[in-house]
Amino acid sequence: WLVDGMLEAARSIESSTELRRVLSALVAVPELSDELFLEALDVSEEIASSRERAGLLQKLVAVLPSSPELASRYIEVASTISSSVEKRSALATLLEDRALPPGVCVEWVRSASRVASSEVQADLLVAAARRCAAATEVLPVYLAAVEELPSSVDQRRALVAMAEVAAADAAARAAIAAVAERAVASASERAAVLEHLATAAQP
Secondary structure (H helix, E strand, C coil), X not given: CHHHHHHHHHCCCCCHHHHHHHHHHHHCCCCCCHHHHHHHHHHHCCCCXXXXXXHHHHHHHXXXXXXXXXXXXXXXXXXXXXXXXXXXXXXXXXXXXXXXXXXXXXXXXXXXXXXXXXXXXXXXXXXXXXXXXXXXXXXXXHHHHHHHCCCHHHHHHHHHHHHXXXXXXXXXXXXXXXXXXXXXXXXXXXXXXXXXXXXXXXX
């Protein structure tokens, strides 16, 4: 009950730096319940600074229990970070730290697809291809995100990354090729994706 009361009291702290310090100390308390971690994530959303909120989330990953509910809430809070760079840091830290269940991977990719920077979004999608591609639910969400990227270079990077991990799956290769043909404006970048797919299909 002490930590619960302190989390509630922390909401009155207006300074992003000080609120991050307090939350960092509270989440380090041993054997916190999942409910208290959820409350800490709720409070972290009140940190105004993108840098401080992302920093708190990155610290939280090291102690966050492996719960789909907690991972989903983490992603929700990370999605509220306005800075593309800081959002990338928060999302990437979670993805690198643990294997996410398929449904959470889908949520992660959807969050990554809302990053404003095309380059940063592509960086995140490449990371997701390597960590989440085994989940069949991820591919259509991933490819939808690629279609929305404004840069052909970034589209090629993301499609090639997925092609590399889906090389043995003919249906996945066909879906990737369809997106390349339909969405990649640059002929050279489109050709690079199709060439990669053709090479991957060779025995």
